[in-house]
Amino acid sequence: MILKIEKIGLSLEVEDELLNKLLEIGKTHYPKEFGGFLIGYYSENNMHLHITDTILPKKYQASKYNFERSTKGIENELVEFYAENLRKIYIGEWHTHPDNSPIPSATDISAINTIINSKKTSIANPVLLIIGCSNTTVDFGFYVWFENKLYKYE
């Protein structure tokens, strides 16, 4: 699917297959939260983002309302994606909100701020995907941090 933020003109594309995969992984951890790293690449004009893959954390702690992941053990995967022709890179994070809507919490906003303030991370516009899911419903919320504000893709 292709999503856009009309107001700022940025768009992203993500395959249904990847979304289904993230949802299935998220469901196996239900009712606890779970998440991972989003991998993708920007178009030549840097106005379009294509999210292609995920890396799952090897180390994490989770409860129904909290998810903490570590980067330990994912370094090689990051390097492998970067070595591909399209130079796929870390572009953001995803996590689930079990039995809840895909709206960013204060902790999520704080995490985004940590990303943009991390010198090693060097991405100015991290993307956040939240999957709100229950036994019967699913809702995806994609957000990007742009000029000190979080925008939702529609």
Add this chain to the structure above:
Amino acid sequence: MDKNKHLESVISTHQITKEKTLFDKYVKKKNEVKEALEENYGSDLYYPFNSGSYAKNTAINTKFDFDLVSPFKRNAFGSNGTLKEMYEDVYYFLYEKYKDVAEVKKQKVSIGLEFYADSDGDVIKIDVVPGRELSQDQYREDENLNLYVYYKYGNIDAGSERIKTNVKAQINNIKDRATAEKDSIRKIIRLLKVWKNTKYIYPTKSFFLELITIKAFDSKSITGSIWDKLETVLQYIRDNVTKESFTQKDPGNSSNDLADTLTSTEKQQLSDDMKNMLERIEENDENLKTYFPENTKFKKEDTNNNQYGKNSGMPIPPPKLNFG
């Protein structure tokens, strides 16, 4: 060039909702023709219906296909009446009725009405497809019809052949798949129609392109971006349409092979066109714009130049992050 972005723009600028006024004119004209047929043929005619691309959810706004299928009763033209007589009768009726306001043409299985441009310069085209039930009252049961072939249609000879089919089954087959798989089948069909529309006259019918697209999706796993999917379908057509063993089953009658609606020369032309297109796009992305042009009438210029921030080197995620 971002091929996916371009193709998405091609699809969005060809959305039928963008030409609402023209579309409404088509619907109005189609209803007028339908009412004229009903008034003239009375109880000899079942309910005429639209079988064009709008009915199948695969329409584009640069060419509205409005095909008005007119199902006649078996004895509408006498118990010994032929399909040819049916076709000629409908032609003469439409000719007399519309000769002053439209060009009325005999076509492969239909009669084409091309209304002269109105004050806005819009030309409305409606194709009337006369069909007759196989035996008295049988249409109510199974909706099968015999169509008359006015002139040579691929390998189907003029006059000597009749096509037995179920138009409603044809519509539903395509509509169901195009609606259920709107990010894949529907988009690829619309793109192929945009390509076909770049050619003045092309022997391959849109109906054939719709069905071969569905067949491609059924024959192999087609995934990835919109360009990945389009490329795979183009390759499928290139590699398969000329094969001796290639068949294209009519969803309205499994005994009909729609591959017969193209001669071997026309199939070769289709395959060669796919080959050339793939090679030219491979040489230069920009050629995609020639084969699949946006509808410039509805092209929105980007009003801002915002970009995702450029990164230098490989970004490393922060070692620990907490989400709630």
